[in-house]
Structures are given as structure tokens and as C-alpha cells.
Amino acid sequence: MNKINSKNLIWVPWMRRALQLASLGEGETSPNPLVGAVVLDKEGHILGEGFHSRAGSPHAEIEAFAQAGNNAKGGTLIVTLEPCCHHGLTPPCTEAILKSQVQRVVVASNDPDKRVAGKGISTLKKAGLEVINGILKKEADYQNRAFRFRVKTGRPWGVLKWAMSLDGRTSLSNGESKWISSSKAREYVHQMRANSDAVIVGGGTVRMDDPLLTSRGIANSEPLRVVFTKSLNLPQQAKLWDTSVASTFIAYSSIAERNHLYQFPDGPKRIVLNKSEPIELLEALALKGCNRVLWECGPRLSSAAISSGCVQELAVVISPKLLGGEPFGTPLASLGFKSMEEVLLLNQVLLKRIDQDWLMQMCIPQFQD
Ligand SMILES: NC(=O)c1ccc[n+]([C@@H]2O[C@H](COP(=O)([O-])OP(=O)(O)OC[C@H]3O[C@@H](n4cnc5c(N)ncnc54)[C@H](OP(=O)(O)O)[C@@H]3O)[C@@H](O)[C@H]2O)c1
Ligand SMILES: [Zn+2]
Missing domain, CATH: 3.40.430.10 (Dihydrofolate Reductase, subunit A)
Known part of the structure; x- marks a missing residue:
């Protein structure tokens, strides 16, 4: 059971919202996972929301940045799954995150897909972003239990x-x-x-x-x-x-x-x-x-x-x-x-x-x- 540092509790309600957004893709995203994302400005006001709606469509982060426009600089991205860092059907989300100039990324859980598996988070850290991982991890893993099980087995x-x-x-x-x-x-x-x-x-x-x-x-x-x-x-x-x-x-x-x-x-x-x-x-x-x-x-x-x-x-x-x-x-x-x-x-x-x-x-x- 991973403990959340008390100063990170402020992200919990936003992560709950991101999980709610992710659930809107239920039944439609396979073989991809359910993912939801929220973008906040540097004062913590909401700028954009997004979710992954089906394989081949933009990832949740991209949808949320599209709503946020050019105002995310210095802000925070909250996302239910580690951002991808590989070229799949769409370009890597880590590139879009760096381009948005948010200063912080809050993640619920790692992506078990071998092409990502920690590399998404390390790419962001290496680029100097603050990454907070593990917020509502249990809930996020439960929501994506089918995807995680399929990747594992x-x-x-x-x-x-x-x-x-x-x-x-x-x-x-x-x-x-x-x-x-x-x-x-x-x-x-x-x-x-x-x-x-x-x-x-x-x-x-x-x-x-x-x-x-x-x-x-x-x-x-x-x-x-x-x-x-x-x-x-x-x-x-x-x-x-x-x-x-x-x-x-x-x-x-x-x-x-x-x-x-x-x-x-x-x-x-x-x-x-x-x-x-x-x-x-x-x-x-x-x-x-x-x-x-x-x-x-x-x-x-x-x-x-x-x-x-x-x-x-x-x-x-x-x-x-x-x-x-x-x-x-x-x-x-x-x-x-x-x-x-x-x-x-x-x-x-x-x-x-x-x-x-x-x-x-x-x-x-x-x-x-
Ligand atoms: N109340 C409910 O929720 C519910 C739901 C579904 C069904 N039912 C009822 O269940 C009854 C039918 O029962 P059932 O047991 O015959 O249905 P079933 O379990 O749906 O069908 C059994 C068939 O599955 C096939 N099968 C393929 N691989 C198998 C494997 N490895 N092991 C076992 N079977 C395999 C075989 O088809 P083949 O014979 O074609 O080779 C076998 O005869 C009906 O009365 C139906 O109304 C009730
Ligand atoms: Zn992605």
C-alpha cells in the first residue's frame, strides 16, 4: 500500500475527476487502457479536461491540452496513467507535455506496457519536470484491471x-x-x-x-x-x-x-x-x-x-x-x-x-x- 505524502493530498480530488473522465471510455478503448486527464494553470484553475475515447484517437493528455490552449505554461497535468513515450498510432504524449511547458505532472499509476513501463515518467523527470506518482493508484489500477491483466498475461x-x-x-x-x-x-x-x-x-x-x-x-x-x-x-x-x-x-x-x-x-x-x-x-x-x-x-x-x-x-x-x-x-x-x-x-x-x-x-x- 503506497502512502501519499500529505502535501500531495491536494491532488486527490483532481485525480478523482480524471478517473471519472477516464471511465467515459469504458468498453471502447481496447486494446488501449482507460485514461483521463485534467490540465490546471499555475494558480490551480482548471484549463482543460480529456479522456481516451478509442484506440487510434488522441490520448487523454492531448485532448486536455487541446482544451487548455496555450495557457498551460507553469501549470499541472493530472493523468490517471503514466504518459506514453513511444510512437504508437499517435505521437508520444511526453512530447506534447514538454511542449505545453507545464511544470508538474501528477500520475496515478505506471503503465505496464513494456514500451512505456517507467520510461514515460523518467523522460519527464530528466526534462526537469516535477513528477508525483501514486495518487489514487489503487483506484486507477482497479479501473484498468482488464488492460493490466491482458498486458501481464x-x-x-x-x-x-x-x-x-x-x-x-x-x-x-x-x-x-x-x-x-x-x-x-x-x-x-x-x-x-x-x-x-x-x-x-x-x-x-x-x-x-x-x-x-x-x-x-x-x-x-x-x-x-x-x-x-x-x-x-x-x-x-x-x-x-x-x-x-x-x-x-x-x-x-x-x-x-x-x-x-x-x-x-x-x-x-x-x-x-x-x-x-x-x-x-x-x-x-x-x-x-x-x-x-x-x-x-x-x-x-x-x-x-x-x-x-x-x-x-x-x-x-x-x-x-x-x-x-x-x-x-x-x-x-x-x-x-x-x-x-x-x-x-x-x-x-x-x-x-x-x-x-x-x-x-x-x-x-x-x-x-
Ligand atoms: N441463467 C443463465 O444465466 C444462463 C446463461 C446461459 C445459459 N443458460 C442455460 O444453460 C443451458 C445450456 O447449458 P450448457 O451448459 O449446455 O451451455 P453452454 O455452457 O453455453 O454450452 C456448452 C457447450 O459449450 C461448448 N464448449 C466449447 N468448449 C468447451 C469446453 N472446453 N468445455 C465445455 N464446453 C465447451 C460445447 O458446445 P458444443 O456442444 O456445440 O460442442 C458445450 O456443449 C440452457 O438451458 C440455457 O438456457 C442459462
Ligand atoms: Zn499517450
Whole structure:
């Protein structure tokens, strides 16, 4: 836990504002991080604000300087992530910072990207600027947990969502599951999709539910929709095959292709894997620029995703209904531990009432390194 020097506490409210600005890019910036920035003049009055809105668009610092005009000399830049110092899709922000002649840069956290990783801050220090690092670091790292995880592991951050009855069922024994949760809770899930880069379901859910899996227009760019199948036993007609609303990928192994003469529908693209392992799929999605994926599958793929360490966070909607039945439709089918030492411990990050339902969001700390 890094302690903030008390004289630096004055930057905390400004950093909070910068974090708020950064969040405006949620779901749109991948593979880039969320970043927000504020520029103050030398008296501490606000001159400009900015955030990174999507990969390829100007970085947050550049947006904030554009608003500030030529008045930043001697002032302060507050930014949620270490400024970049390399030529990516846009020129280095360190150059723009030096050109602006601010005298101080306040940063929340280092950029884990190898091309930056401390070099952005050292460039500014070498040029004689005061750099204060670590203001609201914990909050900033949490906000960018998906980006940081993807940079560290080469796999996107996985969020597994399910909706269940109070007695822990995700469907009736005949497979019907529409709708366990309220329409308001389902709207919340549309928002979760908008904040994700891809939504993944298994073949079982496509055959049973024929889902659409879009954010219903909340996202500027809809997340990729991914159907993960081992058998290629998929219907010829499905809502997901209409790619006029969002892209769809069918992910399968080359073994399935050899064994199955599946007539691929026209719309979806293909991801061919060696084996049908969740990790392999996630590595392929990271290469497509995904920082965060939302697993919206049924019990079988959910178990496989959790047991292979592909889920870092859970979002569970609990609905005040009793579905009953013999053990069936429980969220994690085959995932069963044999001793209490093995079970997964969760950290609760959110408990929220949505209409008559409850949403619990939890992290799985064990799968975060
Ligand atoms: N309440 C909820 O939140 C919720 C959400 C989603 C689904 N559901 C319900 O869940 C039921 C479907 O359950 P399900 O378990 O069949 O759905 P699923 O988990 O979405 O699909 C399972 C399928 O995933 C594919 N798969 C690919 N790689 C896999 C791997 N490594 N391990 C396991 N599976 C892999 C296989 O497809 P192939 O068979 O094509 O090879 C497998 O049969 C439906 O009744 C649906 O309504 C409920
Ligand atoms: Zn930059």
C-alpha cells in the first residue's frame, strides 16, 4: 500500500475527476487502457479536461491540452496513467507535455506496457519536470484491471455472468431459462456487454436460447459475439448469424472441422483452435484487441472457464424465484471440489438491488496473477 505524502493530498480530488473522465471510455478503448486527464494553470484553475475515447484517437493528455490552449505554461497535468513515450498510432504524449511547458505532472499509476513501463515518467523527470506518482493508484489500477491483466498475461480479463433463482438454478429441467431475472437486471447486463470487448457463449446456449447478445445500442461499437463449440453441432438459423448488428465468431477446433461437415452460415467469421480450451480462445481474442470478455454461457462452459483460470470476476443476478427440481441447472455443472481447502474464495466488490433482483459482483483473487 503506497502512502501519499500529505502535501500531495491536494491532488486527490483532481485525480478523482480524471478517473471519472477516464471511465467515459469504458468498453471502447481496447486494446488501449482507460485514461483521463485534467490540465490546471499555475494558480490551480482548471484549463482543460480529456479522456481516451478509442484506440487510434488522441490520448487523454492531448485532448486536455487541446482544451487548455496555450495557457498551460507553469501549470499541472493530472493523468490517471503514466504518459506514453513511444510512437504508437499517435505521437508520444511526453512530447506534447514538454511542449505545453507545464511544470508538474501528477500520475496515478505506471503503465505496464513494456514500451512505456517507467520510461514515460523518467523522460519527464530528466526534462526537469516535477513528477508525483501514486495518487489514487489503487483506484486507477482497479479501473484498468482488464488492460493490466491482458498486458501481464496475454489473456483478457474474464467476467462470468449468470442469473439464477434463489434456489440456485440457472434453468428449468427442460432447459428453459427465459427469463429468470427481471427486465431491469437484463438492461444492466446490456450495459455489462457494452463495457466488454467480446461476449462468449457455448454451443449449448445457442441451441437452447438463440440469444442476440448485443448491448441493444448502448455501446458505440458492439462487442464481438463468440460461439464456442467443440462439436460444430450448431443450428443453420440463429440470431447470432445475422452480423448486420454485430460481428460473430464461431470458435472451434480443427478436430471438429474434420469430423463434422458443418455448413457454415454466411455471416460469422471463424476462429480455428488446436483444442477447445478456454485459454486458447482467450489468447486468440487478446490478439483481436480484447481486454475484457463476458462469459454468458451455461453451466458446462462456465465450469470449464472457471477451472482453467479464465474467470477473474463473477457477476451473479439472484432472483426471488424458486425453480426447484433435482440437482439440475446449477451454475457450475461439473466443477466440484473435494475439500474445503480447494474451494474458490471470493471478494465481494458490489451488492446492488436491481428492481426485485440482487446483483452480486465478486472477484476471484486466486486467478488474478
Ligand atoms: N441463467 C443463465 O444465466 C444462463 C446463461 C446461459 C445459459 N443458460 C442455460 O444453460 C443451458 C445450456 O447449458 P450448457 O451448459 O449446455 O451451455 P453452454 O455452457 O453455453 O454450452 C456448452 C457447450 O459449450 C461448448 N464448449 C466449447 N468448449 C468447451 C469446453 N472446453 N468445455 C465445455 N464446453 C465447451 C460445447 O458446445 P458444443 O456442444 O456445440 O460442442 C458445450 O456443449 C440452457 O438451458 C440455457 O438456457 C442459462
Ligand atoms: Zn499517450
